[in-house]
Amino acid sequence: MYKKTRVASLLSLSSLMTLSVISAIIFLTNIFIFTVGNSTNSIADDNIVTTNDDQVYFFIYKRSQFTFGLYKSDGSAGSGDSAEMIPEFSETSEVDRENTNQIQMTANMKDLRFDPSTREIYFSSAYNNSYTPSRYNIFKTTADGKPHTQLTPGPNSGVKYSGNFPSGKVSGTVKKTNGDPWSSAPVFIEGAGMVYTDAQGKFSFDKVPAGLRYIMGYRTASDVYQGMPLNIVENTSIEVSLSPYMNIKANFERPALYEDRVYFRNYPYEVVYMKKKSNNDHNLNHNQNPIETKVIYTSTSQGCTSYNVEGFDVAPKSGRVAIIDYTPGCPTNRGLYLTDKDGQNLSVLIDMKLQNSEWCGMKAVRWSADESKLAVLACYYWYPMLFIFDTTNWNLLGQMYFDKNLYPYANINLYDWSSNNEWLLVSYYSNDMNNGNLSKIKVNPNGSIDYTNIVNIISGNTIYGATFVLKK
Secondary structure (H helix, E strand, C coil): CCCCCEECCCCCHHHHHHHHHCCEEEEECCEEEEEECCEEEEEEHHHCCCCCCEEEEEEEEECCCCEEEEEEECCCCCHHHHCEEEEEEECCCCCCCCCCCCCCCCCCEEEEEEECCCCEEEEEECCCCCCCCEEEEEEEEECCCCCEEECCCCCCCCCCCCCCCCEEEEEEEEECCCCCECCCCEEEECCCEEEECCCCCEEEEEEEECEEEEEEEECCCCCCEEEEEEEECCCCEEEEEECCCECCCEEEEEEEEECCEEEEEEECCEEEEEECCCCCCCCHHHCCCCCCEEEEEECCCCCCCCCCCCEEEECCCCCCEEEEEECCCCCCCEEEEEECCCCCCCEEEEECCCCCCCEEEEEEEEECCCCCEEEEEEEECCEEEEEEEECCCCCEEEEEEECCCCCCHHHEEEEEECCCCCEEEEEECCCCHHHEEEEEEEECCCCCEEEEEEEEEEEEEEEEEEEEEECC
């Protein structure tokens, strides 16, 4: 548990009182209308000029072709309609789950993030071995879609080993809650595959790769399970007793990158980091020791039954972590928090529970590539709002709100900043998520938002995730 070491509201309510009269953006088909006071202006998509060099990768359900897939475009207006599909990420891809060289993607791929230092794309997906302890796991791939590597639930996920390698033994029993054995119950260890218990509920694995592994024991013919981490040491044996009792899996989601770390949310309560795996980490000599992992933030609550980390992001230069933890009606979980890269020096950046506060939710945060700005997608005065803050003094630089009657707060997503710090990537839809839009919004050098420069990349599809990818 992490206690607040400093609580300060760095954004006062009075500094936001003008939000009820700021410029409004109303998105319409193929045209954008913006209003300032009583005046209105409109511009068509083909009048918008874009100059940044980033490609846009996005995962969508393409209604015109009835297919899911990962696509890339040059980020210009309408470029999504002719975007190139990455073949390894289509629903018709061949599948090799055991070696995770290819992944047959469905609508469960999301949370795309690009690492410019390695030109790799990180994402989360529910397409993984069904006996792992989580529904969503973190994966990575290169910008051309190969190879795929599963990074969670443990630091050494993704490969079933064969041949000679450092290993230990694991054996044990799967029991019912009354102590009786479960026969024919599946038991899974990542890196070692799956076995079934005998009539006495016993199981054994003779060669489990050394390192941190997760074991899962299931009740016979059910999704009720118990899972735990194991630290496998070469030439040693571990005895385990499992009594499956859970049917709600964890979700490892929303990867964020800093130096040699991959941060992610262990839904719903934790922010965790693990050390990155290189492209050679599937080689056996890289897995003799566990890779470092650490929980840097845990959401806790006093007297509330529903609370979670809604979102977070890691600053690319300093590693500072902005964390959304807000629950109405609780004295804790006050809004947007800030920690250092290791989860220390926790403070409240935006206190959403001040007296007479008009905050009604917060959904996503993104640091700019140069770390000078922080974009926040939130609910304020019951309007979906996009804010830009100066990260040196936390002054409000720019803002816009979406017409809440056309685009409800829950239907808007904030994905990424461009590498030149001039564009924000967002998606939004009205009533039908299959009729969604992916757009980039221009941010001026002073942090204000240029309402006359919004580029609609693709419309009429279900958007599951997007990221900017810097061209070579």
